[in-house]
Amino acid sequence: MSEHLIFELSSAGRKGFSLPELDVPEQPLDDILPAEVRRRRPPNLPEVSEPTVVRHYTRLSQLNHSIDTGFYPLGSCTMKYNPKIHEVAASLPGFRSIHPEQPESTVHGALQLMWELQELLKSITGMDSVSLQPAAGAHGELTGLLMIKAFHRASGRHPSTVIAPDSAHGTNPASATAAGYRLVSVPSDERGRVDVEALRRLVNEDTAALMLTNPNTLGLFEDRIQEMASIVHEAGGLLYYDGANLNAVMGVVRPGDMGFDVVHLNLHKTFTTPHGGGGPGSGPVAVTSLLEPYLPVPVVRRREQAFFLDYDRPRSIGKMRSFYGNFGMFVRAYTYIRSLGGEGLAQVSRDAVLNSNYVRTRLNDVYEEPYAGPTMHEFVLSGRRQAARGVHTRDIAKRLMDYGFHPPTVYFPLIVEEALMIEPTETESIDTLDAFVSAMREIAQEAESDPDLVRSAPHVTPVGRVDEARAARQPDLRWRPPGQDHDEAPGAATPGDAPEGV
Numbered sequence: 001m002s003e004h005l006i007f008e009l010s011s012a013g014r015k016g017f018s019l020p021e022l023d024v025p026e027q028p029l030d031d032i033l034p035a036e037v038r039r040r041r042p043p044n045l046p047e048v049s050e051p052t053v054v055r056h057y058t059r060l061s062q063l064n065h066s067i068d069t070g071f072y073p074l075g076s077c078t079m080k081y082n083p084k085i086h087e088v089a090a091s092l093p094g095f096r097s098i099h100p101e102q103p104e105s106t107v108h109g110a111l112q113l114m115w116e117l118q119e120l121l122k123s124i125t126g127m128d129s130v131s132l133q134p135a136a137g138a139h140g141e142l143t144g145l146l147m148i149k150a151f152h153r154a155s156g157r158h159p160s161t162v163i164a165p166d167s168a169h170g171t172n173p174a175s176a177t178a179a180g181y182r183l184v185s186v187p188s189d190e191r192g193r194v195d196v197e198a199l200r201r202l203v204n205e206d207t208a209a210l211m212l213t214n215p216n217t218l219g220l221f222e223d224r225i226q227e228m229a230s231i232v233h234e235a236g237g238l239l240y241y242d243g244a245n246l247n248a249v250m251g252v253v254r255p256g257d258m259g260f261d262v263v264h265l266n267l268h269k270t271f272t273t274p275h276g277g278g279g280p281g282s283g284p285v286a287v288t289s290l291l292e293p294y295l296p297v298p299v300v301r302r303r304e305q306a307f308f309l310d311y312d313r314p315r316s317i318g319k320m321r322s323f324y325g326n327f328g329m330f331v332r333a334y335t336y337i338r339s340l341g342g343e344g345l346a347q348v349s350r351d352a353v354l355n356s357n358y359v360r361t362r363l364n365d366v367y368e369e370p371y372a373g374p375t376m377h378e379f380v381l382s383g384r385r386q387a388a389r390g391v392h393t394r395d396i397a398k399r400l401m402d403y404g405f406h407p408p409t410v411y412f413p414l415i416v417e418e419a420l421m422i423e424p425t426e427t428e429s430i431d432t433l434d435a436f437v438s439a440m441r442e443i444a445q446e447a448e449s450d451p452d453l454v455r456s457a458p459h460v461t462p463v464g465r466v467d468e469a470r471a472a473r474q475p476d477l478r479w480r481p482p483g484q485d486h487d488e489a490p491g492a493a494t495p496g497d498a499p500e501g502v
């Protein structure tokens with residue numbers, strides 16, 4: 001399937017609207033908008049009928065894989081189905097039509113929803129206070145680390161390092177650096193968990209915090225977590241929990257009970273708010289009472305039956321983003337939590353773990369499993385055996401698209417060669433999982449019998465194999481009929497020159 005630019009579908013005089021005859025006196029345009037602020041030429045807009053517009057954009061939307069069209073086992077990203085009831089709730093006029101500049105007294109219901117969501121996240125994480133402000137997981141990490149920094153400073157200490165495992169998500173070292181810390185990497189042991197003896201040697205009075213995700217990015221539960229917590233706490237450091245993997249443990253164990261001081265959650269992963277092109281993120285942070293004074297302003301609070309925004313917080317790290325966070329995401333996450341209830345959330349985690357282990361144990365005879373399971377909600381295989389025959393993980397990922405599946409995360413975590421990181425999520429049926437397993441097994445077969453077929457994949461997608469470096473550096477998104485040279489002058493058929501004076 002291919003699709004022309006909408007400008008190429010344009011035909012002079014076609015319209016997608018009709019306006020009634022003018023029934024008021026005509027006003028000279030100059031009286032309304034002086035000539036010097038107006039365009040000298042009309043904008044070059046496509047002229048198309050309504051069905052053309054609808055079909056064009058509907059077809060475009062189908063050129064991309066999405067969770068509504070197919071299985072999306074992208075490890076670490078938790079691409080689970082987004083229930084449509086959330087969209088109904090988020091579309092209620094009282095939520096959809098409010099403006100962040102409205103007086104507080106007119107958005108009491110919205111404040112109540114935010115406060116109640118904070119309370120729910122407190123009980124899910126086992127922490128004392130929550131800020132909904134951060135716009136994504138990485139932003140939550142930065143927020144948490146800035147609070148840790150403010151905490152140390154208030155006690156007259158200036159530790160300069162943050163420790164994270166060598167399996168950490170790339171945002172951990174990035175956030176530590178952005179917060180002004182030097183990153184120290186702690187190695188993993190042969191079981192794929194943090195090497196606790198190495199950690200003991202690395203922790204000292206210069207340690208501001210240890211950042212961990214549990215289960216870790218190999219999908220393995222860090223079973224010596226309390227020991228690690230006391231090593232860090234005894235040296236005066238704090239514990240940061242990267243809660244992006246909460247889908248594995250919510251309702252079962254809580255970061256607060258594991259000894260963490262601050263945690264961020266990814267509402268767009270665990271709590272099903274759309275992401276990956278479907279919506280903005282949301283990365284609330286939850287803290288113990290130790291860090292509560294440093295939460296970003298404002299904090300949503302309740303006084304008797306009234307909800308309000310509290311700006312009177314002298315030790316706050318300040319504001320982390322405009323307004324109060326991605327409110328539409330709060331409505332969706334709130335709806336998710338309330339529609340499942342506590343037992344339902346625990347079932348989500350148990351099913352995510354079950355699905356993951358089901359797929360893992362049906363694939364680990366044909367793909368290498370570098371760190372032995374059982375795993376939690378995701379697992380990592382290695383394409384090393386196939387790479388020895390010249391078929392790399394990248395090729396396997398591309399070939400999966402021909403079978404109608406989104407590829408898993410590849411080449412991450414960095415400690416696994418030819419990594420294939422698979423997260424099925426709990427929202428998939430056994431039929432879907434079986435179909436995925438069959439595809440993965442067939443591709444392993446093809447790697448033996450017809451390696452070129454895999455190496456040149458994908459074959460049935462709208463766009464075939466691209467030069468990835470060039471695609472990222474010189475994106476050229478224009479469609480051309482098959483066979484037409486891709487090297488023609490860029491912009492050759494763009495919609496006329498930009499109007500002057502714009």
Ligand SMILES: *Cc1c(COP(=O)(O)O)cnc(C)c1O
Nearest residue numbers: 076136137138169171213244281
């Ligand atoms: C997704 C993820 C993050 C970052 O979250 P964003 O919302 O993408 O910024 C951090 N850590 C882990 C383990 C993740 O999976």
